[in-house]
Amino acid sequence: MTEHTSSTTTRAADAAPTAPSQGGGASLFTPAPGAAPMWRMVASQARMELRVMLRHGEQFLLTMVIPVLLLVGFSLTSVLDVGPGPRVDALTPGVLALAVMSTSFTGLAIGTGFERRYGVLKRLGATPLSRFGLLAAKTLAVLGVQAIQIALLCTVALALGWSPDPDPAGVLSAVALVLLATAAFSSLGLLMAGTLRAEATLAGANLVYVLMLGLGGVLFPTSSFPAPLEQAASLLPVTALSSGLRTVLADGSLPGWGAFAVLAVWALVCGLLASRLFRWE
Amino acid sequence: MDTAAVEVVDLVKRYGATTAVSGLTFSARRGAVTALLGPNGAGKTSTIEICEGFRRADGGRVRVLGLDPVADATALKPRVGVMPQSGGVPTGARAAEWLNLMASFHASPIAPAVLMERLGLNSVAATPFRRLSGGQQQRLSLACAVVGRPELVFLDEPTAGLDPQARMATWDLVSALREAGVAVILSTHHMEEAERLADHVVIIDRGAVVAEGAPAALTEGRREVCFSSTPVDSSALLAALPEGSRVADGATADGRREYVVTTDDAAALGPEFLATVTAWCASAGVLAEDLRVRRRTLEDVFLELTGRELRDQ
Numbered sequence: 001m002t003e004h005t006s007s008t009t010t011r012a013a014d015a016a017p018t019a020p021s022q023g024g025g026a027s028l029f030t031p032a033p034g035a036a037p038m039w040r041m042v043a044s045q046a047r048m049e050l051r052v053m054l055r056h057g058e059q060f061l062l063t064m065v066i067p068v069l070l071l072v073g074f075s076l077t078s079v080l081d082v083g084p085g086p087r088v089d090a091l092t093p094g095v096l097a098l099a100v101m102s103t104s105f106t107g108l109a110i111g112t113g114f115e116r117r118y119g120v121l122k123r124l125g126a127t128p129l130s131r132f133g134l135l136a137a138k139t140l141a142v143l144g145v146q147a148i149q150i151a152l153l154c155t156v157a158l159a160l161g162w163s164p165d166p167d168p169a170g171v172l173s174a175v176a177l178v179l180l181a182t183a184a185f186s187s188l189g190l191l192m193a194g195t196l197r198a199e200a201t202l203a204g205a206n207l208v209y210v211l212m213l214g215l216g217g218v219l220f221p222t223s224s225f226p227a228p229l230e231q232a233a234s235l236l237p238v239t240a241l242s243s244g245l246r247t248v249l250a251d252g253s254l255p256g257w258g259a260f261a262v263l264a265v266w267a268l269v270c271g272l273l274a275s276r277l278f279r280w281e
Numbered sequence: 282m283d284t285a286a287v288e289v290v291d292l293v294k295r296y297g298a299t300t301a302v303s304g305l306t307f308s309a310r311r312g313a314v315t316a317l318l319g320p321n322g323a324g325k326t327s328t329i330e331i332c333e334g335f336r337r338a339d340g341g342r343v344r345v346l347g348l349d350p351v352a353d354a355t356a357l358k359p360r361v362g363v364m365p366q367s368g369g370v371p372t373g374a375r376a377a378e379w380l381n382l383m384a385s386f387h388a389s390p391i392a393p394a395v396l397m398e399r400l401g402l403n404s405v406a407a408t409p410f411r412r413l414s415g416g417q418q419q420r421l422s423l424a425c426a427v428v429g430r431p432e433l434v435f436l437d438e439p440t441a442g443l444d445p446q447a448r449m450a451t452w453d454l455v456s457a458l459r460e461a462g463v464a465v466i467l468s469t470h471h472m473e474e475a476e477r478l479a480d481h482v483v484i485i486d487r488g489a490v491v492a493e494g495a496p497a498a499l500t501e502g503r504r505e506v507c508f509s510s511t512p513v514d515s516s517a518l519l520a521a522l523p524e525g526s527r528v529a530d531g532a533t534a535d536g537r538r539e540y541v542v543t544t545d546d547a548a549a550l551g552p553e554f555l556a557t558v559t560a561w562c563a564s565a566g567v568l569a570e571d572l573r574v575r576r577r578t579l580e581d582v583f584l585e586l587t588g589r590e591l592r593d594q
Contacts, residue, residue, distance in 0.1 A: 028395065029461035032430040033360040034388030044385040052373045115371055123369030126333060127386045128359045128429075281335075 035128035042133045042140070045124075049141035052111070054148075059107045062209070063149060067099040068156055074219060075160045082220050085250070089164070092157040093245035094218040097181070099149040101238050104142050104182040106209045109189030112138070113201030116193060122281040131280075142186060146178070165252035173255055174248045180263040181241040187270035188237070194278030212238040221246065234258070237266045284347035286311045286433050286464035287332055293340030294327045294488075301327040303488040304341070309466050309481065311432070314459050316479035317468040318579075320587055324488040325468035326366060329435050332466070333363050346433060359387065362431035364422050366438050370410040376421050377406035380428060387429035396424045400450055416447040423451060427458065434458065436467040440474060452478060472580040482579070486587040496579055503577035504550045505543035506558050508569035512538050513562075521561040523549055550574075 035041070053059055074080050075088040082090040115121050124134055154162075192201045212218070215229075216238035222230045233239050244259035287309040294302040302324040309315035317325045330336045331343055334350035334357065343350055348357050370379050377397060384390035397403050400420040405413055413421065419439065426434050436455070440448045455478050458465050469475055475482050476496045483493040492499060515528045518540075522528075525545040530538045542558055544550050555574060562569045 027457070027461035028391055028399075029427060029430065029458050029463055031360075031432040031461070031463055032389045033432055035359040036386050036388055041386050044382050048374065048378065048382050051378070052371055055373055118370070118372065119365060119368035120371050122335060123363070123365060123425075125335070126358065126361075126363040127383065129386055130355070 038130075038133060041129045042137050045129055045134060045137035046140035046144070049111075049137055050144045053103075053107060053141060053145055056107075056111070059111070063099065063102045063107055063145060064152065067095050067102065067149065067153055070098070070219065071095045071153060071156055072160065075157075080219060081224075083224075086161065086163070088157055088160040088162045089250050090221075090246075091219065092153070092162050092164070093249045094220075094242040095157075096150060096153055096178075097216070097238055097242035097245055098213060098218045099153055100146055100178055100181055100241060101185055101212060102209065103145045103149065105185035105189045106205045107145070108138065108142055108186055109193045109205040110202050112190060112193035113196065113198040113205075116279075116281060117198035119281065125280060139182075139186065142182060146182065150178075164249045167248075167252060170248040170252065170254060174245055177241055177244045177248075177255065177259060177263070180260060180267060181237060184237045184263045184266035184270065187267055187274050190278060191270050191274040194274060194280075212236060215239075217242045217246075235262055237263055284344070285309060286313075286346060287315070287466055288344040289328065289332070289341070290343075291341035292328060292331065292338055292343060294324070294331060294336065295339050301488055302331075302338075305485065305489055306341075307483045307490055307493060309464060311464045312459065312462040313480040314455060314465040314467065314478050315481045315483065316475035317466065317483050317485055318470065318472070318475045318583065319468075319485035320470055323485045323587075325485055326437055327488075328485070329437050329466065329468055333361070333435055359429065360432045362426035362429060362434035364426035364434070364436045364439055366441070367418075367422075369422060369425075370418070372411035373409050375407050375409055376402055376413060376417070379410065380421065380424050383425045384428045389430060390428050391430060393424075393428060396428055400424055400454070401447075416443045419443055420447060420450065423454065427454070427463075431463065433464040433466070436465065438468055438470075440469070440471060448474075472578070472583060476579045484583060484586055491586045492582065499582050500577050500579055501547075503543075503547065503582065504574055505541050505577060505581075506550075506555060506572070506574050507539065507541050508558075508562075508572040509533055509537050509539045510562070510567050510569050513540070513565060513567050515540065517565070518542070518558075518561055522557060523554070525549070 071088070071091055074082065074091055078087070084090075112121075121134075125131070129137075189205065192204055196204065215233050216222075216236050217233065218238065221243070222233045222239055225233060234243070240259040240262035244255035247253055247255045285308040289308065290306050292302050292305040293300070305324065305328060307315075317328065319325050327336065331338050332345055332350055334354045337351060345357055346360060350357060374382075377393065380393040380397065384393045397406055400423065402417060402420055402424065405417055410418065410421070419442070423436065423439055426436065439455070440451050443451065452474070455465055455467070459480075467474075467478070479496060481493065482496050482499060484491050484499075515530055519526060519528050522542070523544065523546070527543055527545075529541045533539050544554065559569065559572070
């Protein structure tokens with residue numbers, strides 16, 4: 001198949017046929033297949049996911065702009081009754097919970113839903129990156145955005161006079177709550193993205209965001225709700241996270257097992273359902 | 282060692298009540314270009330997607346580089362490049378960024394910048410995928426399929442919707458792949474593409490192979506005598522010709538008829554056959570204008586095999 005071309009450049013004046021089969025080595029396309037190491041694939045995929053998330057206008061609005069505006073706006077005005085104590089102390093834990101949810105649930109669900117619709121998940125399925133690798137990359141990207149969000153919001157809150165109790169055990173339990181909540185939100189987001197149409201995921205994820213913002217004890221504790229509603233709300237993952245963070249950061253005590261249990265159940269149930277029902281295309 | 286690049290035997294694929302592929306069999310050599318040629322809905326994409334491991338067959342046997350596309354997926358993925366018909370890239374990813382990502386999945390990829398240059402994508406390196414033209418999206422997708430230096434690439438309608446320059450660039454790249462020893466399986470309904478690029482053409486219609494062979498072999502010996510004239514008695518003409526001949530006719534713009542005379546016995550279509558046609562015309566007092574003997578193109582063969590009527594699907 002290469003008779004008519006291989007002679008034109010390399011072999012035309014070459015009369016010494018000593019190296020019998022080095023002819024193909026010159027081509028750009030000579031096959032040299034092989035997968036990169038897993039860690040490199042995951043690292044570059046995570047970087048790509050992170051860039052796409054941060055660059056996306058609406059997602060940036062949802063994950064960065066809205067939480068900062070809520071924090072600044074309700075800290076500096078007294079439109080909203082946020083409970084006793086300095087306003088920023090009461091608001092910061094809830095806004096942090098909202099920020100965590102906006103990335104690991106809303107952003108992840110919408111992004112993944114459209115990736116599925118545009119055949120990106122299918123195309124990635126044809127590369128050496130495994131599904132596990134893709135999930136690992138998405139998790140790293142979500143955690144990366146959340147780290148940026150938390151750094152940003154804590155800086156803004158501190159500038160507004162926030163004075164949390166930096167108790168090491170409390171900080172550890174807050175980190176544990178955030179990680180567990182991320183697992184719960186991500187599972188729920190992937191469950192929606194992998195089963196619904198992209199538009200339905202978009203609408204549903206935004207609706208859930210707004211509902212959780214209103215009902216989830218993000219801006220004010222759910223203790224101001226009527227008792228039945230408060231009990232129902234306490235089963236929401238965002239309520240578990242915001243009340244847990246409030247216990248640690250505002251009250252300076254350790255969160256009860258209830259918050260961990262609620263988040264663990266959500267993570268487990270949604271994770272199982274997602275792994276069963278997720279369709280890649 | 283020399284297993285085929287792709288071997289498909291009695292492949293069956295159904296979607297509900299519809300049978301997309303029904304008993305399809307073909308094989309593709311390593312280091313050669315194999316074109317799956319067929320009208321829309323013939324089962325080309327289903328066949329390719331089964332070979333890529335995206336879909337499961339309902340029957341038959343598929344081997345890619347000697348392996349099972351589903352069971353041996355992990356071993357196959359680094360060795361096989363894939364270009365889907367459309368999409369496959371996040372709308373917000375930039376062209377160069379995405380190709381770099383694809384390259385990073387492989388052990389010894391082609392330098393992405395070289396590939397971008399070669400496919401004329403340098404000017405849009407920083408452009409998000411959604412702002413690329415259709416042709417640029419296609420070429421990026423092609424670059425992604427080959428960047429990992431695969432042994433085998435599947436190109437699903439690689440030039441659909443491309444302008445002539447972009448089509449030439451794609452054809453050049455396919456030729457370069459072939460010269461480098463890469464096996465290429467491409468689907469197309471573009472006759473010229475199959476004729477120019479392919480070592481082996483598999484004509485598929487309604488989910489099965491209707492003909493296959495080298496383009497030259499498919500058209501070889503397929504000659505026909507054409508002329509135009511005032512309307513003639515074509516059954517009388519047919520009666521004058523040797524057994525196995527056929528006469529087809531069609532209207533021309535000026536009210537005359539265009540006649541195509543051929544015979545099943547390729548060897549019989551020689552000087553004597555031509556003389557028989559002209560002698561009959563002389564005896565019937567018909568002036569055969571634009572009289573010529575022409576070799577049939579792949580398109581003629583294709584239309585003859587798959588029918589000329591338009592189809593919904």
